[in-house]
Amino acid sequence: MTEATEAAAATQATAAAPPRGRRVSLVLAALVAVVAVIVVAVSVLRPGGPGPDSPEAGFARDMSTHHAQAVRMSFLVRDATEDEAVRLLAYDIINTQSAQIGMMTAWLDQWEAPKVDPGGSMRWMSGHGGHGGGPAATMPGMATREQLEELENAEGRAAEVLFLKLMIAHHRGGVSMAEAILSRTDHKQVERLARTMVQGQRSEVDLMNTMLRERGAA
Incomplete structure (x- = not known):
């Protein structure tokens, strides 16, 4: 070459x-x-998230129902009083808990979990604070039908006091549910929301106790 x-x-x-x-x-x-x-x-x-029968799914279902009643009571008192402090509290509860319902509903869709547990409510919380599961299980802090009817018919100061008493019990029940899921999950989003609920609702309980005292109620 x-x-x-x-x-x-x-x-x-x-x-x-x-x-x-x-x-x-x-x-x-x-x-x-x-x-x-x-x-x-x-x-x-990798699994898409908690299963349909998991504590996380049970919490999302039951807390959505729990929140829905708080939103309903807040609408009732908003229309029954002219008191700005009570109306502002009701407005905050309506917005905060409606947004949280939307978040939990999105989780259930993502996890392909039913919105209603065919086995009954509160099964995931069995053994916590005396709340068992099953078709007749009740959620802590929920107002009865008679109490809701009383709030619906109340006006002015009577509506304010009744609402505050019912919502204090309701929030305490919600805190109990949020604390229960914290001991049952390592799902970061669920933990974050549950901690937010505990802190927010405890703060509102303190506020509502003060508002009750200002209205001469125990």
């Missing part, structure tokens, strides 16, 4: 091989693609 032929061959080989920087980039791109495939595979194989 002549010198000219050798030089031509070397030039062709050099032209065929990509520069070093480009080779590194190609290798990195290939590694990134492999990692991406692994991540996708792990996410597909």
Whole structure:
């Protein structure tokens, strides 16, 4: 092979091989693609979240029902009084707990869990604070039908006092439920929401006790 032929061959080989920087980039791109495939595979194989019969799903179902009654009572007192402090409290409860209901409903959809437990409410909380499960199980702090009717018919100061008493009991029951799920879950989103409920509702209980004293009620 002549010198000219050798030089031509070397030039062709050099032209065929990509520069070093480009080779590194190609290798990195290939590694990134492999990692991406692994991540996708792990996410597909990993469970989507708590199961339909898990404590987390039970908490989301029952606390949504619990919140719904608080929202209903808040609407009732908002329309029964002109007191700005009570109306502001009712407004805060309506907005906060409605938003939390939306969050918990989204969880149930994500977990493919039913919105109503066919086995009965409060099964997930069995053994905590004396609350068992089953079709007839009641949630702590819930107002009775008669109490709701009384609040619906009350006006002015009477409505304010009744609402505050019922909501204090309701919040204490909600705190009990939130504390129960904290001892049963390691799901970060559920833990975060439950802690928010405990702190927020305890603070509102203190506020409502003060408001009761200001209205001459025990």
